[in-house]
Amino acid sequence: MADQRMLQFVVTERDMPEKRDAGERRDDFMEIYGEFVEAKAEEQASRCSQCGVPFCQNHCPLDNNIPDWLRLTAEGRTKEAWEISDATNNMPEICGRICPQDRLCEGSCVIEQSGHGTVTIGAVEKYLTDQAWENGWIEPIRPRRERAGSVGIIGAGPAGLAAAEQLRLQGWQVTVYDRHDRAGGLLIYGIPNFKLEKEVVERRTKRLEEGGIEFVLNCDVGTDISFEKLREKHQAVLVATGVYKARDLAVPGGGAEGVRPALDFLIDSNRRGLGDEVASETAEGKDVVVIGGGDTAMDCLRTAVRQGAKSVTCLYRRDHANMPGSRRETANAQEEGVRFEWLASPKSVHDENGTATAVRADRMRLGPKDKSGRQAPEAVPGAEFDVPADMVIKALGFTPEDMGDLSKDLTVTRWGTLRVNPVTFETNLPGVYAAGDIVRGASLVVWAIREGRDAAAHMHKYLKALEAAEMKVAAE
Ligand SMILES: Cc1cc2nc3c(=O)[nH]c(=O)nc-3n(C[C@H](O)[C@H](O)[C@H](O)COP(=O)(O)OP(=O)(O)OC[C@H]3O[C@@H](n4cnc5c(N)ncnc54)[C@H](O)[C@@H]3O)c2cc1C
Numbered sequence: 001m002a003d004q005r006m007l008q009f010v011v012t013e014r015d016m017p018e019k020r021d022a023g024e025r026r027d028d029f030m031e032i033y034g035e036f037v038e039a040k041a042e043e044q045a046s047r048c049s050q051c052g053v054p055f056c057q058n059h060c061p062l063d064n065n066i067p068d069w070l071r072l073t074a075e076g077r078t079k080e081a082w083e084i085s086d087a088t089n090n091m092p093e094i095c096g097r098i099c100p101q102d103r104l105c106e107g108s109c110v111i112e113q114s115g116h117g118t119v120t121i122g123a124v125e126k127y128l129t130d131q132a133w134e135n136g137w138i139e140p141i142r143p144r145r146e147r148a149g150s151v152g153i154i155g156a157g158p159a160g161l162a163a164a165e166q167l168r169l170q171g172w173q174v175t176v177y178d179r180h181d182r183a184g185g186l187l188i189y190g191i192p193n194f195k196l197e198k199e200v201v202e203r204r205t206k207r208l209e210e211g212g213i214e215f216v217l218n219c220d221v222g223t224d225i226s227f228e229k230l231r232e233k234h235q236a237v238l239v240a241t242g243v244y245k246a247r248d249l250a251v252p253g254g255g256a257e258g259v260r261p262a263l264d265f266l267i268d269s270n271r272r273g274l275g276d277e278v279a280s281e282t283a284e285g286k287d288v289v290v291i292g293g294g295d296t297a298m299d300c301l302r303t304a305v306r307q308g309a310k311s312v313t314c315l316y317r318r319d320h321a322n323m324p325g326s327r328r329e330t331a332n333a334q335e336e337g338v339r340f341e342w343l344a345s346p347k348s349v350h351d352e353n354g355t356a357t358a359v360r361a362d363r364m365r366l367g368p369k370d371k372s373g374r375q376a377p378e379a380v381p382g383a384e385f386d387v388p389a390d391m392v393i394k395a396l397g398f399t400p401e402d403m404g405d406l407s408k409d410l411t412v413t414r415w416g417t418l419r420v421n422p423v424t425f426e427t428n429l430p431g432v433y434a435a436g437d438i439v440r441g442a443s444l445v446v447w448a449i450r451e452g453r454d455a456a457a458h459m460h461k462y463l464k465a466l467e468a469a470e471m472k473v474a475a476e
């Protein structure tokens with residue numbers, strides 16, 4: 001029989017940690033959600049129906065044992081609950097903050113399906129690991145034995161960091177290379193502070209460093225050190241370089257002054273937050289138009305609001321229902337004062353002496369379904385309109401960039417991603433593995449962690465086999 005503490009969804013309503021008022025949060029870059037207090041976390045966890053077949057777990061890319069940690073939380077056994085959540089995830093507090101739960105675990109919660117409102121899985125997950133940090137439960141990494149074999153990881157994003165931790169725990173000597181001056185990948189330089197405060201990322205990378213992982217920053221593999229050299233230096237290599245080539249805005253005037261790629265805008269904003277000197281202009285006092293409907297577009301819109309833009313407008317060529325961005329983030333942007341022009345596609349950027357002044361857009365309607373099964377947007381004849389814009393941000397998605405030296409010998413798919421064995425994550429080169437966005441294409445942090453862990457498990461096997469072979473030769 002299910003524990004009497006559970007199944008409380010019948011009498012207890014879904015509740016999220018307090019969300020700061022839109023008027024207040026528009027003025028700063030701090031996270032917008034507060035933290036559960038203990039009693040609230042226990043109450044909300046007790047709403048879980050402890051399904052025999054947990055759909056939430058099945059829809060979590062990490063296969064997190066959600067029902068067990070919810071039950072332990074409801075019983076007040078916070079440390080044990082955290083231990084279970086930590087066993088399958090290298091950064092539960094980060095996933096709890098930024099996973100699009102409505103599309104993953106919470107979206108398939110059975111009580112959500114029955115109309116009672118999902119268990120707030122992400123908020124409980126964040127609470128557990130924030131508690132673990134606060135109470136000193138998260139200990140330094142201390143491998144049980146040191147091993148001589150060494151691993152080189154290219155890319156300090158979530159895929160690279162998750163793999164680094166898993167391999168270091170096994171005692172391998174791990175070096176992580178990144179072309180940026182800080183570790184974290186898009187966790188530090190893409191995702192804005194109001195979704196993920198940077199201290200949350202920095203305490204993770206600090207722990208890895210203190211656990212013996214070496215970080216070589218400001219090092220572009222392929223330029224500062226060749227891929228061949230890296231392979232000579234390490235017995236196994238993981239490529240976790242992400243995808244960074246921004247899709248361009250191919251309209252007349254698209255190259256005008258004031259038209260900016262999304263990631264440049266977000267990196268500069270994150271750098272300012274981290275205390276760096278940044279030369280580029282902010283959105284302060286400007287009419288800002290962001291083109292695109294995904295999560296990157298939402299992040300740019302909400303960053304522009306916080307920088308003090310005069311107006312912030314999103315142009316997206318399909319309707320609200322077909323936006324790829326998370327519902328939660330779109331709603332947050334609306335609350336913060338962003339104006340959405342759905343069914344609007346940019347046609348040209350107007351300029352004065354080469355500097356953007358407005359975006360002319362076609363009004364669209366949804367036509368018949370295309371090959372992908374989605375209704376294709378088509379322009380309504382004669383229904384164009386102008387939106388004033390002295391800053392235009394292109395947030396049209398990312399594809400893999402040309403990997404130069406790195407891709408010389410590696411097999412690449414027709415989408416430019418790296419081809420790997422889908423089970424082992426090994427590339428066509430023995431001992432070279434790949435994980436994260438560079439394998440999946442632009443995706444999610446939780447998938448990058450999953451692939452980093454899976455690749456690390458196979459790299460460990462590979463390194464152990466090499467180690468055993470070396471020991472055999474030495475013994476002969
Ligand atoms: C603006 C934005 C917002 C997002 N918001 C969310 C969100 O809310 N939730 C979510 O789940 N996902 C989000 N994502 C997606 C998520 O950030 C990525 O899926 C994830 O970071 C991919 O992890 P990764 O480790 O594969 O690559 P990355 O995080 O991109 O890290 C790759 C690292 O490799 C380094 N690198 C690349 N080439 C080289 C080289 N040649 N030499 C050395 N270093 C190199 C890069 O500098 C980078 O640090 C967002 C993405 C963006 C762009």
Ligand code: SF4
Nearest residue numbers: 060095099104105122
């Ligand atoms: S990792 Fe993401 S999908 Fe999995 S339980 Fe946590 S919030 Fe849900």
